Amino acid sequence: MSSTTRPQSLICEVTHRCPLHCLYCSNPIEMQKMETELPAEVWRRVFQEAAALGILHLHLTGGEPLARKDLAELIQAGHDAGLYVNMVTSGVGLTEERLAGLVQAGLEHLQLSFQDADEARANYIAGTRAHAWKLGLVPLIKRQRLAFTVNLVVHRQNLDRLEEMIALAESLEPNRIEIAHVQYYGWALKNRNLLMPTEEQVRYALPVVEAAKTRLRGKIHLDAVLPDYYANFPKACVGGWGRQMILIDPAGRALPCHSAGILPGFSFDNVREKSLSWIWDQSPAFERFRGDAWMSETCRSCDRKERDFGGCRCQAFLLTGNMEAIDPVCTYSPQHGLMEELRKPVGDELLPIYRNS
Amino acid sequence: MTPDSIPQMTPGYRLHPIQDVVLIPEGVLELSGPSRDILLEVDGKRTVREIVHHLAAKYEGADENEMLDDVVALLGRLAERGVLQG
Numbered sequence: 001m002s003s004t005t006r007p008q009s010l011i012c013e014v015t016h017r018c019p020l021h022c023l024y025c026s027n028p029i030e031m032q033k034m035e036t037e038l039p040a041e042v043w044r045r046v047f048q049e050a051a052a053l054g055i056l057h058l059h060l061t062g063g064e065p066l067a068r069k070d071l072a073e074l075i076q077a078g079h080d081a082g083l084y085v086n087m088v089t090s091g092v093g094l095t096e097e098r099l100a101g102l103v104q105a106g107l108e109h110l111q112l113s114f115q116d117a118d119e120a121r122a123n124y125i126a127g128t129r130a131h132a133w134k135l136g137l138v139p140l141i142k143r144q145r146l147a148f149t150v151n152l153v154v155h156r157q158n159l160d161r162l163e164e165m166i167a168l169a170e171s172l173e174p175n176r177i178e179i180a181h182v183q184y185y186g187w188a189l190k191n192r193n194l195l196m197p198t199e200e201q202v203r204y205a206l207p208v209v210e211a212a213k214t215r216l217r218g219k220i221h222l223d224a225v226l227p228d229y230y231a232n233f234p235k236a237c238v239g240g241w242g243r244q245m246i247l248i249d250p251a252g253r254a255l256p257c258h259s260a261g262i263l264p265g266f267s268f269d270n271v272r273e274k275s276l277s278w279i280w281d282q283s284p285a286f287e288r289f290r291g292d293a294w295m296s297e298t299c300r301s302c303d304r305k306e307r308d309f310g311g312c313r314c315q316a317f318l319l320t321g322n323m324e325a326i327d328p329v330c331t332y333s334p335q336h337g338l339m340e341e342l343r344k345p346v347g348d349e350l351l352p353i354y355r356n357s
Numbered sequence: 358m359t360p361d362s363i364p365q366m367t368p369g370y371r372l373h374p375i376q377d378v379v380l381i382p383e384g385v386l387e388l389s390g391p392s393r394d395i396l397l398e399v400d401g402k403r404t405v406r407e408i409v410h411h412l413a414a415k416y417e418g419a420d421e422n423e424m425l426d427d428v429v430a431l432l433g434r435l436a437e438r439g440v441l442q443g
Binding site for chain 2: 008056057059082084086108109111144145146147148149175176217218220221223
């Protein structure tokens with residue numbers, strides 16, 4: 001089956017280098033080294049190919065994009081291709097002069113994450129003293145012609161302070177606030193026992209988010225990502241495999257999602273060797289979980305397949321060992337009982353596991 | 358949003374050069390009907406009333422007062438979503 005949808009977003013992990021060591025890092029456990037990073041001229045070609053494919057949004061992320069000395073050149077290349085340029089950053093080390101240069105080059109939206117409302121706890125989660133720096137950066141961001149999102153990543157260690165965290169975000173006057181529960185992939189999975197919220201916390205958080213949405217309507221747009229492990233139906237992961245987005249890792253591998261590199265038996269094509277349109281239309285990796293031929297009979301005969309496209313393949317693999325299994329988040333999965341096990345509260349004795357880098 | 362507001366696009370929110378969508382952080386908003394033509398007139402200088410007066414001249418037979426109500430409502434919705442300021 002060839003693709004009938006066109007991708008909308010290109011997510012580019014331009015480096016895996018990062019000054020932070022967040023416990024919930026979504027990057028893979030084995031990260032790409034600096035020597036393997038794609039040079040700017042390859043990125044420039046990829047951005048042109050993305051625009052030709054109909055992609056509208058470029059998301060520069062990492063690692064920390066600021067670790068690339070040629071970041072302004074990358075932004076300029078995305079802008080020249082006609083893409084809307086977003087950047088996810090920790091802001092660590094960013095000066096007003098460099099930020100002005102990035103905006104001049106075509107940066108349109110910057111997202112900054114806060115790990116907690118409390119400085120010491122925020123730094124504990126980030127594995128770095130970054131909180132005060134981030135707060136200091138906000139006035140500089142606000143002086144630029146730039147859309148600004150404050151992202152709050154929530155989990156068991158901070159969910160009790162969600163109201164304070166939203167108040168902090170609100171005081172920074174962003175255009176947008178994003179509240180995202182940790183997703184248990186990559187490095188984050190190592191810290192699942194430390195970060196998995198309790199049922200009480202999740203019950204407390206839902207009305208807090210709804211109240212904030214109502215209160216901030218017309219002032220700050222609030223997007224919230226629900227906690228997967230507490231759902232009865234799976235998410236339409238990345239909008240469905242090979243349906244909406246392409247992720248390029250620092251070395252140039254094109255993946256259908258952040259985590260797909262863990263799936264067994266895959267060979268992901270590299271943008272150094274193949275065009276983006278070939279990867280989208282022809283590559284076996286992007287084709288693998290399109291349509292419903294790969295699905296179990298339970299999914300294939302279910303109306304929800306048009307909404308969740310069979311759920312998340314990485315989650316199915318990580319939790320059941322079988323990437324073709326029904327996503328165990330789904331109540332129709334024979335392994336749905338696993339989720340209850342994984343949600344169970346664990347002792348407070350657990351230690352955080354940081355990356356060594 | 359009122360007839361005397363002077364709307365302007367929020368930084369980081371913009372019309373796609375050719376498609377009927379507004380590009381916003383992390384996404385797009387689909388536009389319908391004459392929304393694109395109206396947004397093209399938003400310049401941070403003219404009031405909604407002036408914009409409508411200008412548009413009415415282009416659409417022969419249009420009722421300017423009715424148009425004004427519709428445009429205020431449309432721009433109000435876009436302002437609530439953060440696309441416009443003013």
